[in-house]
Amino acid sequence: MTTGVRRRMAVEQRRDQLISVALGLFGRRSPEDVSIDEIAETAGISRPLVYHYFPGKQSLYEAALRRAGDQLAALFVEPREGPLGARLLRVTHRFFDFVEDHGPGFTALMRGGPAAGSAAGAMLERVREAAYEQIVAHLGLARPAPRTELVVRSWISLAESTALLWLDGRQLARREVELQLVHDLAALAAVSAAYDEEMAGVLGRMLADEPADGPFGDLVGRLTALAPRPEPPLSQPPLSRPEPRLQAQSQAM
Incomplete structure (x- = not known):
């Protein structure tokens, strides 16, 4: 100004x-x-x-x-109180506030324009590390196992690429994209939980503390609605008793 x-x-x-x-x-x-x-x-x-x-x-x-x-690193600082889904949704909302306010600059930075150079790379790594440390702390982990680290770092990369794609055309409502990103973390955790005991515990805590109207509760409701309903078993016709005449004939034989 x-x-x-x-x-x-x-x-x-x-x-x-x-x-x-x-x-x-x-x-x-x-x-x-x-x-x-x-x-x-x-x-x-x-x-x-x-x-x-x-x-x-x-x-x-x-x-x-x-x-x-x-500024970006500060966006991931959130009090560790209340359900995890609501906390992550507030963090994601602040992240998209920044993305929307600095759209062209954010795009140029993330796509590595000529002016980016090593300073931009160092800054991005610092922000990613700050985001990683905050998310791990919110998951209640001191020393995450390798698979947990993979999940969190993958989600941070997904948040960056999602923001870039959204900026290109803004074809989806921002609130929907923010909620989907929180759902994406739960989905990544669920897949990893099938292979890793630590992530199984993390996923259990995520869902146990989540109210029905929270982001993770919303995801469970959506997935449940998509699941096919089991068809009732076909009813078997009752066994017919032989008629008395036939029964008498069989006894006479």
């Missing part, structure tokens, strides 16, 4: 302002399409003053990435 009037700021204040401005611009468009002149104009300062605080656009982009990484 353009300030309109230039005003003096302390060094850290000005740096913070420029990072915020850059993050907003990089979020709305691909970083390659944002110029230093536009950043300066939006911040209400001169182009040389931008270079006074940052050597170039790449260094400003990397600073904005670090800020975005901090």
Whole structure:
């Protein structure tokens, strides 16, 4: 947002302002399409003053990435109280808030545009690790087994790819996509539970603490409705007793 009037700021204040401005611009468009002149104009300062605080656009982009990484990592912090399904749904909702607010920038970052580079890769790994640690803690595990780690990390990758696909056309209601992502974690856990004792325990706790109207309860209800109903057994006709005449004939023989 353009300030309109230039005003003096302390060094850290000005740096913070420029990072915020850059993050907003990089979020709305691909970083390659944002110029230093536009950043300066939006911040209400001169182009040389931008270079006074940052050597170039790449260094400003990397600073904005670090800020975005901090914001993304914070999205996964959730009090460990109440049913797990509701907690995960709140986390997923905040994640999609960020995705929607920074759509083009998020897309460019996740698809590795020319400006991404190693700084973007490092930021993404930091965010993924923060998300992993939070989800594992919500599952009530201190040291997850390899199969559990596979499930959680797969779900984080699924959340990223789902967000990108949703941004492309927004063909489904956002709330539906958020709920489906929570259901996806339960589905991954259910498949893994068939092979792994730890995940079987996790799945049991997930469902035991879930109210009927919660996300996991909703999933169980949907799956139950899809299950084919067993057909009643065919009724057997009663055995007919021989007629007295035939019975008498057979006794006479």
